[in-house]
Each structure stands twice: as C-alpha cells, then as structure tokens.
C-alpha cells in the first residue's frame with residue numbers, strides 16, 4: 481500500500497503541492513486530476529523520486545521512500561511514465577524493453593552496455609504482446625507513431641516488474657480507439673493486483689478507468705471519491721470541470 485502523508489513541495493514561494501494525504505491499495509486504480517498547474521506532475525515527481533519533498537512522508541508497503549533515488553524506488557517496485565514518452569530513440573522497440581528489464585539488475589546498464597540476454601528477449605516479447613507492440617519489435621523508436629511510443633513507454637515501465645505504477649497523462653494525444661485499448665490494459669493490470677495512480681485531463685479516461693478520483697486544486701486535495709461523486713462536487717465543478725459538469729471536458 482502507498483501511504484502519502486502531508487506531502488509538501490515548494491519551489492521558492494510557489495506552493496506546488498501543499499499538504500496532500502492519500503492512500504492507494506494494491507489492485508486499486510486511482511486518478512489524480514485537476515486544472516493546469518494544480519500540482520499533479522510535481523506530486524508524481526515526489527512519488528517517483530525526481531523531486532525531494534519539502535515536507536511529508538511517502539511510504540510504500542511500510543518503507544519510507546522519501547530519500548530514495550528513482551532507481552532505488554524502481555527496485556522497490558515503483559515505476560512511472562512521463563507526459564512526453566521517455567524512451568531511447570536510437571534503439572528499437574524491443575531493445576528499449578529488454579534494456580528496461582535489465583536495469584533493476586544492473587543500473588549501470590547505460591554506461592556499461594552488455595549484450596542483451598535471451599531471457600530478457602523472451603520477457604520483452606511477452607510485454608510487447610501485452611501492449612500490442614509485437615509487430616513493431618524491430619522498428620526504430622524514432623519512426624514510431626505517437627500512440628505506439630506511449631504504449632512503448634508503458635511496456636518499458638512494466639519491464640521493471642512494478643507493483644505501483646505511476647502514469648502521467650497516459651491517454652494524452654491518443655485517438656479514441658488507442659485510448660480504449662490502453663484503458664483495458666491498465667484495468668487488467670490493476671485486476672492482477674497492481675496499484676495504479678494516473679494523472680489525466682481526458683475525462684473519458686477518468687470516468688472509464690478510475691476506481692477513485694483525487695482532485696488537486698492549487699496544491700491541495702479539494703475532493704476525492706468516485707467519478708460521479710467528484711462530478712457533483714460544487715468546488716470541483718466551479719474550479720475544474722465547469723458548471724455543465726464533467727461532460728464539458730474532453731481534452
């Protein structure tokens with residue numbers, strides 16, 4: 481279980497995250513939503529280790545993560561994706577996933593690149609199948625369409641065998657069909673016991689996937705509950721979803 485208590489991240493005078501507390505259990509899929517600048521990405525960066533929180537605690541299965549670097553968090557089973565997919569463009573799709581599968585075992589993989597082994601090949605191919613990328617295995621990442629690149633980033637995150645998956649705007653820029661496929665995949669991962677936290681502006685991807693929704697406004701949790709519950713919340717409607725309700729937003 482993820483336990484976030486009174487998380488604070490300030491940048492000088494900017495209170496990007498200002499006392500956020502929540503829990504996330506294995507098998508739960510939770511959306512973190514809110515207007516631009518609400519603090520969602522900062523919150524993610526604190527959870528994944530890119531930022532040190534100004535205050536507060538982040539515990540995963542009882543272990544305090546605050547001082548661990550991203551790679552150490554990965555070894556604890558915490559993986560993330562980014563708004564703009566972060567993959568190696570000089571490698572093929574398969575090589576990206578193979579490399580990611582080996583990183584937890586040898587973090588120096590990038591600087592001391594060794595031949596990728598058969599075991600990682602088979603595991604990577606299984607992940608490419610899971611994410612619908614098997615036919616693109618040998619393609620250079622540089623020439624991949626945007627949607628495939630997003631799926632590849634997910635495959636890369638899954639290669640580390642995470643138990644907590646942090647997805648930063650997984651549906652951004654995806655066509656409707658691609659988005660539906662991604663939602664099915666993430667739902668399956670949660671059903672198999674993974675804890676999933678994702679940020680999203682696309683309300684279809686929130687309504688159709690999240691067991692629970694956390695709404696962040698100006699660095700604070702303004703509401704939480706089911707999508708229906710937060711859609712009825714007057715503050716959330718006024719500050720984010722618009723008075724006509726959630727249907728107004730299909731970013």
Ligand SMILES: Nc1ncnc2c1ncn2[C@@H]1O[C@H](COP(=O)(O)OP(=O)(O)OP(=O)(O)O)[C@@H](O)[C@H]1O
Pocket residue numbers: 491494495496514515516517518519520521522523
């Ligand atoms: N590295 C930084 N230095 C200074 N201020 C920052 C930094 N990162 C974020 N901020 C500020 O912190 C606040 C929260 O930003 P953040 O990117 O976390 O919001 P967000 O909810 O993810 O927004 P979006 O939906 O647009 O991605 C904003 O006011 C932003 O300008």
